Amino acid sequence: METRKVYLDHSATTPVAEEVLNAMMPFFTVGMGNPNSLHQWGRDARRAIDEARESVASLIGANAHEIIFTGSGSASDNLAVKGITWARKNAGKHIITSAVEHHAIMDTFKWLGKNGYEVTYLPVDEYCMVHPESLKEAIRDDTLLVSIMYANNEVGTVNPIEELGAICRERGVLFHTDAVQVAGHMPIDVTKLPVDMLTMSAHKMYGPKGIGALYIRKGIKLSPLVHGGGQEYGIRSGTENTPGIVGFGEAARLAVKLHDSGEENRISRLRDKLLDGIIERIPDSFITGHRIQRLPFHGSVCVRLIEGEGILLRMDYAGIGVSSGSACTSGSLEPSHVLLAMGLDHATAHGSVRLTLGKDTVDADIDYVLEKFPQIVDTLRKMSPYKGG
Ligand SMILES: Cc1ncc(COP(=O)(O)O)c(C=O)c1O
The missing domain is CATH 3.90.1150.10 (Aspartate Aminotransferase, domain 1)
Structure with a gap:
């Protein structure tokens, strides 16, 4: 048996969900144009990317131009944290995260800790929850950035992100959250949630591997980690992964359908x-x-x-x-x-x-x-x- x-x-x-795969397939072959090319092949690919950006943005209540596609959730986390610390390197040397982050955040903070930044790792309780009080106590006048995960990948605990974000906002500190485990599984609305940056990854929500996104609230400037042709509003150069982006867009549509059902x-x-x-x-x-x-x-x-x-x-x-x-x-x-x-x-x-x-x-x-x-x-x-x- x-x-x-x-x-x-x-x-x-x-x-990868069947509808996601079906949406992606043409962009490996007939729709293979470089989205930066001006001819019809390029324009078709660009249109598909624009539509996917709209779809991923609307999953979290963002505007399309606030979404940057990257190579993974890890790449988005790195871009958020290193991009801000580099862009604002004279604004403060203190950064805050939690003791239970995914390594994409944890190791980035450790690396910054070895390169001139002072890092506070917030403790969690026995349920893996970060307490707003501990964040309040940790923020200093020279705190530049706080990054706390939306939900933990190992034990599933969802943090009080609204409260944590509100504290950061009150103190004028930028707030990033790694929402890789949440996006596509629970509703997120950045019009209400006080977050400045938010990480997502397609392969955790029935999309393909190797494609991530970073929501960056309008007006926030990041330093790029990858320089080159100026794609993704100059923040993440490199010819776009059209099939991956299209797959992410379709996965976002599927997430809405699943939620509604x-x-x-x-x-x-x-x-x-x-x-x-x-x-x-x-x-x-x-x-x-x-x-x-x-x-x-x-x-x-x-x-x-x-x-x-x-x-x-x-x-x-x-x-x-x-x-x-x-x-x-x-x-x-x-x-x-x-x-x-x-x-x-x-x-x-x-x-x-x-x-x-x-x-x-x-x-x-x-x-x-x-x-x-x-x-x-x-x-x-x-x-x-x-x-x-
Ligand atoms: C919370 C969290 N952040 C980041 C990542 C990394 O995402 P990716 O695999 O797309 O690099 C993961 C993957 O397990 C995760 O669970």
Whole structure:
């Protein structure tokens, strides 16, 4: 009998939706013109990019000219942080982020920390939430930029971005948020949200890999990281990735359709069934991250005294794709910086498993995981010093 395949790693990446692929395909062949060319091939590609920019902008309530396409979520994060610190290098040397950021932000801040900037890393509580009070206390007269993620990729906790942004605005400090895990999954409206820059990535929302976007509020000047032909309003040179951009535009349209069809309710019900089922069936397991202020598709748990990697490998054998901590940190022996910042000890943090659902996940998938996961834990525990209790 063929094993069932259940992919529960949508925080790592999502499949390209059929309508997205169909929209992209012509731009590899007949629509291959360079969008900077003046002839009809070029003009057709330019039109397609303009339409995609409108679509990505409208997903978050922005104007099209406030969207810059980049090569990835990581590239957008780098552009936001390095672009501002470079453009305003005489305006202050203090920058603030949180202790649980994705490495695209975390390592950029560490690098700036070695290059003349003073960095404050805000702590999080046991649910991975950044508290507005700690931001208020950290902002100084020479604070140049604050970057705090909208939602955490490892444990799914959604930060109080509106409050955090309001504090920055009140103090006249620029505010960037990495919304890679949120865009396309929860409504975002930058006409109401006090953010100055916001990062998105297509491959987390049924678009292609290798295409990101940065929202930059009108009037904010960034220094480019890539100089050249002056594409993307001079902020990100390089011939545009037309198929990728078109795919991003279509993925943004799909996200609106999914939202209108009630996908957030559907997927969070399945996620809750999964999390409740795991906690009920597996002794000494607990949910990581916030139970309510959480991405609708995101589940994460810790199973005490077992290696998450061991679970991952056995789940894979049973046809189930999950990750242990973040896809980028798995493979390293150090437990995730996120779980440690939440106050978990090393041994417990090693037992973390992330299960993130997608638009094609159905009840039968969850039932299958709830059958296999406890069996796998039971087998691993029989081989470990675990004695229960
Ligand atoms: C919160 C967050 N930021 C940034 C990224 C990087 O995005 P990309 O893979 O498009 O570079 C990821 C990817 O996992 C992420 O989860």
